[in-house]
Amino acid sequence: MSDLYHVSSSPHVRSKDTTARIMLYVILALLPTTLFGIYNFGYRALILILVTIASCVASEWIFDRIVHKKNTIGDLSAVVTGLLLALNLPATLPWWEAVLGGVFAIIIVKCLFGGLGQNFMNPALGARCFLLIAFAADMTNFVTDTYTGATPLAAMRNGEAVNTMDMLIGRTAGTIGETSAIAILIGAIFLILMGVIDLKIPGSYIVTFVIFMLLFGGHGFDWTYITAQLCGGGLMLGAFFMATDYVTSPITPRGQILFGICCGILTGVFRCFGANAEGVSFAIILSNLLVPIIEKYTVPRAFGQIRGEKKQEGGK
Amino acid sequence: MAFYMEYNTIRESGAQKMGLKTFKGGVHPYEGKELAKDAPITEVLPKGDLVYPLSQHIGAPASPIVAKGDTVLKGQKIAEAGGFVSSPIYASVSGTVKAIEPRRVAVGDMVNSIVIENDGAFTEVEYTPCDDVTSLSNEEIIEKIKEAGVVGMGGAGFPTHVKLSPKEPDKIEYIIANCAECEPYLTADYRRMLENPNELIEGMKIILQLFDGAKGIFGIENNKPDCIEKLQELVKDEPRLEVCPLETKYPQGGERQLIYAVTGRSINSKMLPADAGCIVDNVETIIAIYNAVKLGKPVTNRVATITGDAVEKPGNFLYNIGTNYAELVEAAGGFKVQPEKIISGGPMMGFAMFGLDVPTTKTSSSLLCLSTDEVAAMEPTACINCGRCVEACPEQLVPSRLAKFADHGASEEFEKWHGLECVECGSCSFICPAKRQLAQSIKTMKKQVLAAKRKK
Numbered sequence: 001m002s003d004l005y006h007v008s009s010s011p012h013v014r015s016k017d018t019t020a021r022i023m024l025y026v027i028l029a030l031l032p033t034t035l036f037g038i039y040n041f042g043y044r045a046l047i048l049i050l051v052t053i054a055s056c057v058a059s060e061w062i063f064d065r066i067v068h069k070k071n072t073i074g075d076l077s078a079v080v081t082g083l084l085l086a087l088n089l090p091a092t093l094p095w096w097e098a099v100l101g102g103v104f105a106i107i108i109v110k111c112l113f114g115g116l117g118q119n120f121m122n123p124a125l126g127a128r129c130f131l132l133i134a135f136a137a138d139m140t141n142f143v144t145d146t147y148t149g150a151t152p153l154a155a156m157r158n159g160e161a162v163n164t165m166d167m168l169i170g171r172t173a174g175t176i177g178e179t180s181a182i183a184i185l186i187g188a189i190f191l192i193l194m195g196v197i198d199l200k201i202p203g204s205y206i207v208t209f210v211i212f213m214l215l216f217g218g219h220g221f222d223w224t225y226i227t228a229q230l231c232g233g234g235l236m237l238g239a240f241f242m243a244t245d246y247v248t249s250p251i252t253p254r255g256q257i258l259f260g261i262c263c264g265i266l267t268g269v270f271r272c273f274g275a276n277a278e279g280v281s282f283a284i285i286l287s288n289l290l291v292p293i294i295e296k297y298t299v300p301r302a303f304g305q306i307r308g309e310k311k312q313e314g315g316k
Numbered sequence: 317m318a319f320y321m322e323y324n325t326i327r328e329s330g331a332q333k334m335g336l337k338t339f340k341g342g343v344h345p346y347e348g349k350e351l352a353k354d355a356p357i358t359e360v361l362p363k364g365d366l367v368y369p370l371s372q373h374i375g376a377p378a379s380p381i382v383a384k385g386d387t388v389l390k391g392q393k394i395a396e397a398g399g400f401v402s403s404p405i406y407a408s409v410s411g412t413v414k415a416i417e418p419r420r421v422a423v424g425d426m427v428n429s430i431v432i433e434n435d436g437a438f439t440e441v442e443y444t445p446c447d448d449v450t451s452l453s454n455e456e457i458i459e460k461i462k463e464a465g466v467v468g469m470g471g472a473g474f475p476t477h478v479k480l481s482p483k484e485p486d487k488i489e490y491i492i493a494n495c496a497e498c499e500p501y502l503t504a505d506y507r508r509m510l511e512n513p514n515e516l517i518e519g520m521k522i523i524l525q526l527f528d529g530a531k532g533i534f535g536i537e538n539n540k541p542d543c544i545e546k547l548q549e550l551v552k553d554e555p556r557l558e559v560c561p562l563e564t565k566y567p568q569g570g571e572r573q574l575i576y577a578v579t580g581r582s583i584n585s586k587m588l589p590a591d592a593g594c595i596v597d598n599v600e601t602i603i604a605i606y607n608a609v610k611l612g613k614p615v616t617n618r619v620a621t622i623t624g625d626a627v628e629k630p631g632n633f634l635y636n637i638g639t640n641y642a643e644l645v646e647a648a649g650g651f652k653v654q655p656e657k658i659i660s661g662g663p664m665m666g667f668a669m670f671g672l673d674v675p676t677t678k679t680s681s682s683l684l685c686l687s688t689d690e691v692a693a694m695e696p697t698a699c700i701n702c703g704r705c706v707e708a709c710p711e712q713l714v715p716s717r718l719a720k721f722a723d724h725g726a727s728e729e730f731e732k733w734h735g736l737e738c739v740e741c742g743s744c745s746f747i748c749p750a751k752r753q754l755a756q757s758i759k760t761m762k763k764q765v766l767a768a769k770r771k772k
Binding site: 249 | 670748
């Protein structure tokens with residue numbers, strides 16, 4: 001017996017799923033809204049998307065080189081961050097601001113906290129909020145060749161009427177990826193069918209938000225208003241693609257529902273009472289910060305554990 | 317593999333529609349049963365020395381009652397039970413005791429073992445069959461099972477007579493035959509059900525004789541429709557026997573999962589199946605009970621599947637316990653290609669062995685020889701908190717978090733998140749897209765926590 005066989009702890013087989021494959025599915029799911037954004041806002045949108053993705057991937061590659069970490073760009077997570085960030089930017093944003101956003105997302109929000117899986121805040125949203133504060137004017141300039149008016153949410157705030165059909169299809173002003181509710185929903189359905197996300201977070205988010213707006217929106221049971229609120233701003237993109245980010249949402253099933261409720265309430269508060277018509281990005285990153293405490297109080301009950309029994313003593 | 321998860325959901329809802337019983341969570345690994353499924357059980361006679369580790373069951377090691385140089389017959393007791401929770405060991409060949417010395421066993425430990433030089437004659441002691449089992453008292457039945465050295469032959473090796481002596485026998489409502497065989501690649505129980513269904517049913521009836529109020533249920537995964545059909549046909553006039561088809565999902569044959577699937581009752585780590593009114597025994601164990609009580613034969617042989625893509629002719633073999641694994645591989649035609657990994661047991665919970673020179677025991681149900689070690693080729697990456705392990709965990713734990721606590725040595729947190737409830741099925745490691753060794757970390761921590769508790 002000279003040859004020794006491999007020895008390792010069980011199990012000895014693994015599923016075919018990988019992190020890169022999950023990220024690839026997210027990228028595929030974002031394609032409808034990306035393509036619609038390019039169609040809607042023209043070549044500037046395409047350039048901005050490519051620049052942002054390149055900035056994110058390059059930041060991660062350089063960071064890994066500098067700190068002598070194993071290169072992790074192969075997991076495609078930087079591509080997802082770059083794409084999501086780009087979809088959250090107005091098409092008119094100067095390219096160098098987008099590059100800065102990508103660097104901020106990857107270096108500050110993700111890598112400095114330990115890289116993939118360790119960041120406590122959604123990198124794309126963190127960067128978006130950074131850009132919103134740093135370049136407020138550029139980030140809220142939605143005037144393009146096609147659209148000269150305000151975003152539907154801002155218009156509604158000013159008491160103007162909005163066309164909900166245009167909002168569903170996406171023929172409105174806004175960031176590159178947020179305008180078309182239908183394109184986002186197609187991607188979301190794809191992710192749900194692929195088992196990448198489920199409805200716990202987006203479902204509780206949207207339901208809570210609707211209830212909140214019915215109660216405090218000031219329009220009562222006005223379904224046009226509610227539909228416009230749902231399709232307007234970053235709500236759809238946020239609920240299905242940002243709040244569901246694995247790393248920055250709770251892992252416990254009950255925690256996920258609670259997290260969605262937090263996002264819904266905060267979005268409602270920001271939209272109804274805030275200075276801005278928008279609120280999704282801030283609502284999600286603030287909820288991200290609540291994740292550890294949410295998880296702490298939503299430890300699932302183990303199989304066969306008697307209800308109300310707090311701690312298992314173990315052993316037979 | 318997201319396609320696969322979607323497939324899961326479809327299958328699960330389909331299973332419920334078809335009225336199949338199941339549990340929450342679990343995974344669907346590649347089944348691999350086609351390799352050995354159609355190979356009828358073949359008897360293998362050992363040629364070399366036979367080795368009997370004194371500890372091949374849960375509980376106190378058996379104590380040898382033979383000495384070096386003694387001649388023994390097949391079926392002769394060579395070691396007696398070392399306590400109530402223990403089990404005697406019988407020679408499975410005739411020959412001479414060559415040594416009593418530590419030998420390497422499947423899990424990697426050195427265990428004191430009796431080594432018998434096989435004389436090749438297989439001279440057997442006389443057994444005394446029992447013509448009328450129904451005339452036996454409960455005590456007599458349990459004594460026969462105990463004396464025959466019957467232990468849980470599915471893998472755990474818990475002495476069966478202890479299992480059959482619950483504190484409150486009146487409260488036992490279900491005797492569940494674990495016919496799930498949910499571990500991929502394994503087909504030994506499948507062949508037993510097809511080839512020895514009567515022994516299985518008679519064995520079940522013997523157990524039922526001990527528990528007046530109990531029903532006997534055969535829980536079979538629906539990937540074995542021929543077994544379901546065969547047993548259903550055989551029990552159709554038996555009011556106390558029933559076949560329960562189960563969804564094909566790992567770990568359907570886990571004791572707690574099986575009890576839940578069949579009865580809807582759930583038990584935790586502090587409870588015994590008897591607390592839920594159940595006793596669960598594996599196919600091979602029930603056949604051993606039949607052999608012990610009806611035929612008066614001790615446990616000296618059993619069926620194992622020798623399979624995997626590295627094996628020339630995968631099959632199911634009735635072998636004499638104590639036979640060297642290498643002889644079983646030889647019986648299966650040897651290796652077609654040099655395996656990278658050999659596993660005693662199934663791919664999900666089996667033990668990888670670094671060499672073939674290891675004796676089989678009462679609990680050796682399979683040897684799986686894989687030409688490539690897919691786990692070694694995968695490098696663990698960062699946890700992305702995706703929650704697939706949470707979905708897969710049949711105990712509804714949060715494996716990724718438990719593994720983190722384990723890696724940090726945070727025993728308090730580990731217990732707070734119910735780490736001790738882990739059944740070590742490996743579903744979390746299997747499903748993890750980051751290829752993390754979750755089960756390994758959790759199992760290690762569990763041992764440490766339990767050891768610390770015992771010290772207190």
